[in-house]
Amino acid sequence: MAGQTLRIGTRKTAMAMAQTEEVARLLRASASDLIVEIVRFETRGDQDQTSKLLRHGGKGGAFVAEIREAMRAGELQAAMHSLKDVPGNEETPGLVIGATLPRDAATDCLVVRPGLSLESFRASRGKGFKIGTNAVRRAAYLRRLFPEATVIHFRGAADTRIAKLDRGDKQRLPDGGEVGPADALVMACSGLERIGRASRIAYDFPVDEMLPSVGQGIVAVECAANDFATRARLAKIENAASRLAAEAEREVLWVLNGHCNSPIAGHATFAGSEMILRASVLDETGDRFIEASRTGAADRPRELGRAVGLELLDKGAAEIIARTRPEETDE
Structure with missing residues (x-):
């Protein structure tokens, strides 16, 4: 296997690239002669920033399917996924998770728009505020925690969502309408830390308040089940x-x-x-x-x-x- 190149697919977003760079760093450290090439994909979920993910078959169809297709076609040896985006209720014939990295923070957090204090949000119990998320789990918890707040559909990569929040942009809806602008967002702590935006975390929800998504904070590296050379390489970075x-x-x-x-x-x-x-x-x-x-x-x-x-x-x-x-x- 000396001197071989390992091509790993990932999304083009800042967070996905940061996660994949970490995978590449670990792989290179485990085998100094290994050449790791990162191949970036703009998935359906990245191209369409308006529709709910359900239209694309959920997170799996929106963020995972195209990269998996390229791997099955032999264009890649591996693929990086946020484990929470990988469907857990269905078989993935011919593919296996070859490595899971050490878990980052699994919790969710509140990010507030400039000029809004966490104290004012708490004092009002969210009344009159619009909180943006695209995750049905987060939306359900928010409606339980802050029944007087309005939970709105809000899409985009982590850095894109923060930019939209700060600018006061409205979110376009699939039917052509708009909602917002948002006063706050709920996001994964790990994602903000990965892109260097941890300073925007206004409140870190304890798991007693908002239980995380399955697999949240875990980076998974997938490969073909019968590619034993790649599986052996990935096993070296397994946590x-x-x-x-x-x-x-x-x-x-x-x-x-x-x-x-x-x-x-x-x-x-x-x-x-x-x-x-x-x-x-x-x-x-x-x-x-x-x-x-x-x-x-x-x-x-x-x-x-x-x-x-x-x-x-x-x-x-x-x-x-x-x-x-x-x-x-x-x-």
């Missing part, structure tokens, strides 16, 4: 703790058969040789909330994830998920 957490959290998605429009959250932490897994399912209004939490052996993550998922089903999660499942549509 065992991230893999265990990812397997537990994604098992919950598998059990629930959650889809891109389901407000599902899950987060695993460690206590010595044990893992604590929390997961929740909300309806889109935030009115109905189901949560489950269990502790189990850290080296049996899927078993723990399955137990948590089944407990959520016993508590009525299937009914909530069914109500949020999109109907067949050409739109």
Whole structure:
């Protein structure tokens, strides 16, 4: 394998590039003779900054599908994904996650527009404020935490969203209308840290208030299942703790058969040789909330994830998920 080139695909956004550069740095450090070439893609989700991601088949169709197609065609040896964008309720024939990097911050945070203080937001309990997000999970939690605020559809890469917030831009909607401008945004802490904008974090939501998305903060590197040379290279940058957490959290998605429009959250932490897994399912209004939490052996993550998922089903999660499942549509 000496002197080989590894081509890794990624999105063109600032955050995706920062994540991929970290993957490349780790790979080069693990094999000094390896040439890592980064191939950038402008995915459907990046091209269309208006529609809801559901139109493109959710995050998987919007941000992952085209890069996977290039990898299956042999144009790439690997692909970088934010794990939270990788569908967890479906098979990916011929592909495997070859490496997971050490987990960054998994929590969500509030970013406020210039001139708006966190104190005024708290004092009003969000009344009269517009909070932007494109994530159904975040929207559901926001409606639960700040019932008097207005949650609006807000799209774009992390740096683009902040620029739109600061300029007071309105968000165009698929029907041609507009909403906004936003007074605040909810974003992933890890994303802001990756692009050097951590100073914009006004409030870091503890997991007791807003449970993170499954896989949030974990960078995953995917490759072909039968490309054993690439799998061997990726194994050198694997982080065992991230893999265990990812397997537990994604098992919950598998059990629930959650889809891109389901407000599902899950987060695993460690206590010595044990893992604590929390997961929740909300309806889109935030009115109905189901949560489950269990502790189990850290080296049996899927078993723990399955137990948590089944407990959520016993508590009525299937009914909530069914109500949020999109109907067949050409739109």
